[in-house]
Amino acid sequence: MKVPELNNYLTLKISIMFLIFIILSFILSLSIYLVRNDLYTKIISSLFLLFLILIIGYAYLHLEETNSWYFKFDNPGVLLALVLGILSLATFYHSFLYLKRHKFLVKQEAGYYSTLIMLITAMMSAYFAENIAVLWISIETTTLFVSILIFHERTKEALEAAWKYLFVSSVGVALAFIGILFLSITASSSGITDLSLSHLLNVTQLMNPIWLKMAFLLTLTGFSAKMGIFPLYTVAVDAHTVAPPPISAFISTTLMNVGFLGIFRVFTVVAQTEVLQWAQNVLIIAGVISIFMSAIQLLRIKHYKRMFAFSSLEHMGLVALGLGIGGIGYYAVFLHLVFHSFAKAGLFYQIGQVHQYFKSYWIKDAAGYFNINPTGGLMLILGLITILAIPPSGLFISEFLIFKAMFVQGQYYIAVFVLILLTVIIYSFSKNILHLLYGEADKDVEQKLVKANPYETISQFILFGLVIYLGINPPLFFTNLINNAIAILN
Amino acid sequence: MTYLFIILYAITLIYFALSERVKKFVWLLSIQGVILFGIVFFSLNEIEIFDFIFILAETILVKTIIVPWFINKVRKRNNLKRIHEPSVPVFYSIIVVVISLLISFLVSNHLQSNYIHTKYFTVSFASILFGIYFIIIHKNIFSHVVGYLIIENGIFLLSLAVGSEMPMMVNMAILLDVLMGVLVLGVFINRIGNTFESTRIEQLSNLKD
Numbered sequence: 001m002k003v004p005e006l007n008n009y010l011t012l013k014i015s016i017m018f019l020i021f022i023i024l025s026f027i028l029s030l031s032i033y034l035v036r037n038d039l040y041t042k043i044i045s046s047l048f049l050l051f052l053i054l055i056i057g058y059a060y061l062h063l064e065e066t067n068s069w070y071f072k073f074d075n076p077g078v079l080l081a082l083v084l085g086i087l088s089l090a091t092f093y094h095s096f097l098y099l100k101r102h103k104f105l106v107k108q109e110a111g112y113y114s115t116l117i118m119l120i121t122a123m124m125s126a127y128f129a130e131n132i133a134v135l136w137i138s139i140e141t142t143t144l145f146v147s148i149l150i151f152h153e154r155t156k157e158a159l160e161a162a163w164k165y166l167f168v169s170s171v172g173v174a175l176a177f178i179g180i181l182f183l184s185i186t187a188s189s190s191g192i193t194d195l196s197l198s199h200l201l202n203v204t205q206l207m208n209p210i211w212l213k214m215a216f217l218l219t220l221t222g223f224s225a226k227m228g229i230f231p232l233y234t235v236a237v238d239a240h241t242v243a244p245p246p247i248s249a250f251i252s253t254t255l256m257n258v259g260f261l262g263i264f265r266v267f268t269v270v271a272q273t274e275v276l277q278w279a280q281n282v283l284i285i286a287g288v289i290s291i292f293m294s295a296i297q298l299l300r301i302k303h304y305k306r307m308f309a310f311s312s313l314e315h316m317g318l319v320a321l322g323l324g325i326g327g328i329g330y331y332a333v334f335l336h337l338v339f340h341s342f343a344k345a346g347l348f349y350q351i352g353q354v355h356q357y358f359k360s361y362w363i364k365d366a367a368g369y370f371n372i373n374p375t376g377g378l379m380l381i382l383g384l385i386t387i388l389a390i391p392p393s394g395l396f397i398s399e400f401l402i403f404k405a406m407f408v409q410g411q412y413y414i415a416v417f418v419l420i421l422l423t424v425i426i427y428s429f430s431k432n433i434l435h436l437l438y439g440e441a442d443k444d445v446e447q448k449l450v451k452a453n454p455y456e457t458i459s460q461f462i463l464f465g466l467v468i469y470l471g472i473n474p475p476l477f478f479t480n481l482i483n484n485a486i487a488i489l490n
Numbered sequence: 491m492t493y494l495f496i497i498l499y500a501i502t503l504i505y506f507a508l509s510e511r512v513k514k515f516v517w518l519l520s521i522q523g524v525i526l527f528g529i530v531f532f533s534l535n536e537i538e539i540f541d542f543i544f545i546l547a548e549t550i551l552v553k554t555i556i557v558p559w560f561i562n563k564v565r566k567r568n569n570l571k572r573i574h575e576p577s578v579p580v581f582y583s584i585i586v587v588v589i590s591l592l593i594s595f596l597v598s599n600h601l602q603s604n605y606i607h608t609k610y611f612t613v614s615f616a617s618i619l620f621g622i623y624f625i626i627i628h629k630n631i632f633s634h635v636v637g638y639l640i641i642e643n644g645i646f647l648l649s650l651a652v653g654s655e656m657p658m659m660v661n662m663a664i665l666l667d668v669l670m671g672v673l674v675l676g677v678f679i680n681r682i683g684n685t686f687e688s689t690r691i692e693q694l695s696n697l698k699d
Contacts (some may be wrong), residue, residue, distance in 0.1 A: 070660070133656055137663045144667075144674050151681075159685055160694045163678050167634060170671050171625070174641050178618065181645070181652045188605045188653065195656065208603075238697045 019068035072130035075485035176222025186211035204272035226259025240309035245352030253341035283324030290317030332401035367439035394471020507583035523554030610651035617644030
């Protein structure tokens with residue numbers, strides 16, 4: 001009699017692994033905030049990163065398994081969690097350097113790390129949420145923690161950006177909740193009331209198209225603040241501009257992926273119905289307007305971090321466009337998300353280093369960087385090639401596939417229009433980066449005060465290298481994850 | 491009885507449009523909390539004790555007491571008395587509320603779905619529309635939070651209209667999330683009040699291209 005009981009106990013223990021991770025993270029985060037000791041913070045942060053890697057590894061080994069009732073380690077979740085894991089390591093490292101450079105209060109530093117841990121946990125929960133209501137809760141939670149991190153430097157601009165992000169995201173996410181309730185209305189006609197994704201996917205044929213359209217439109221609008229695409233992209237741009245550089249790197253990549261996943265989950269439900277064509281048209285419109293707004297704003301940009309933020313708008317616009325086009329575009333979307341995350345994070349880490357020398361992110365203040373810090377300058381050149389999708393960058397492959405899908409589907413006008421916009425973006429972006437590298441600044445730079453630390457660039461070298469390597473020679477597990485993630489759409 | 495509370499809720503929306511004093515907003519939110527409790531209480535056929543405790547906590551404890559008390563504290567700290575900037579005259583606002591109620595009535599009359607309780611749907615839809623309108627016409631971040639809370643109350647009614655049976659844990663998490671959101675918003679209002687010495691949105695225009 002005892003053996004089966006023990007087995008039951010073991011299965012129960014294993015099946016709540018993700019819940020254990022959430023609880024542990026919460027305890028670690030709280031303890032950092034309460035103890036407020038430098039060494040303790042470092043040890044606990046390393047411990048958290050270890051747990052994070054373990055849980056991602058565990059998720060990968062238990063693909064497609066349900067865990068802790070409301071969570072499931074499905075392919076898109078695991079793929080984006082892998083990206084999150086890699087970027088978490090880099091972000092903690094750069095946060096450590098950033099906090100060392102600026103003298104903040106001990107309380108502020110402890111708050112920074114403890115909020116960052118909770119943000120990562122909330123994002124992990126959003127990636128693996130199997131129930132749409134749980135997904136919504138996780139996304140709303142990320143808003144709270146992100147706004148605290150945006151406000152870290154306590155400046156007026158930080159306060160303004162944090163408020164705008166918090167308020168607009170909250171209202172947006174509330175709209176998304178209305179969309180989720182509409183989804184629930186149309187699902188309840190088939191007796192599904194619990195909003196579990198797998199249950200919803202089983203009854204898609206019985207869903208009412210009008211409710212579905214409204215649900216999709218509202219979730220797209222609501223989560224667009226998170227994903228950073230049209231219509232609610234402005235708050236994300238402001239947030240990426242003023243947040244500390246490691247946080248900007250983190251939220252303009254992994255958090256945007258969270259917003260994407262929110263939209264993608266609802267899209268997978270919609271894709272099984274007759275509403276698919278309509279939803280794809282909506283995504284194409286949102287994508288093209290995002291790229292258009294990005295191209296216009298980049299022409300008159302005056303701030304490096306804002307430039308990167310608008311570049312994120314462009315890339316997320318391309319992602320929405322890929323999802324809207326379909327076919328090979330679906331594959332390209334995930335490829336693009338992964339590559340953009342690595343490339344953009346690398347650039348943001350480097351701009352944090354640039355700030356050390358010029359004490360400013362304004363384009364007029366910072367120039368001639370290559371002479372001052374050649375390693376950093378080299379990284380910027382590499383970053384420029386990678387982010388602008390110039391071969392051998394992996395982004396070239398994903399963008400190529402998106403355009404291929406557009407031509408295959410006969411969307412010539414959109415393809416040509418977007419190509420023109422991309423040309424404008426490439427011009428403005430490279431003009432400003434080349435100014436930073438080789439231009440002449442208005443202001444004299446006090447170079448002697450800062451000692452270049454070439455090791456800081458290692459993380460960027462790895463990230464840009466990953467973009468190139470994964471583009472040219474993607475490992476089998478990586479392509480399998482993407483193919484399985486989009487299997488439901490084909 | 492449910493209808494009485496639903497009508498009372500619609501009346502609070504009209505009062506929101508009429509009021510110019512910030513203190514009244516806080517009172518109206520508190521009253522809405524009680525009305526929401528009434529609506530839920532009288533529409534339940536059979537009550538399980540845990541459901542009852544949860545509903546009591548959600549409507550009375552959170553929506554009637556904690557949130558209004560907290561935002562009243564924020565109001566006092568920032569010395570907000572009267573909304574000085576009615577960018578839209580009260581008369582028009584009342585017309586907008588009435589029109590939004592009418593539209594909601596027509597929409598829900600048109601729905602005829604067996605899976606929606608149209609009586610809640612009407613007023614919830616009006617509440618969400620009015621909440622968005624409320625945010626647009628006011629130029630003070632405090633009033634924006636009040637508008638957000640009106641939308642949240644509308645969503646609460648909408649979830650009743652939908653009748654989705656989410657697990658208790660999920661419901662609790664949603665409630666906690668929204669509550670935390672309001673608390674953080676309140677803390678940020680205080681910060682903005684301290685830093686900019688005003689809570690008007692004109693102050694918040696440094697970030698632009």
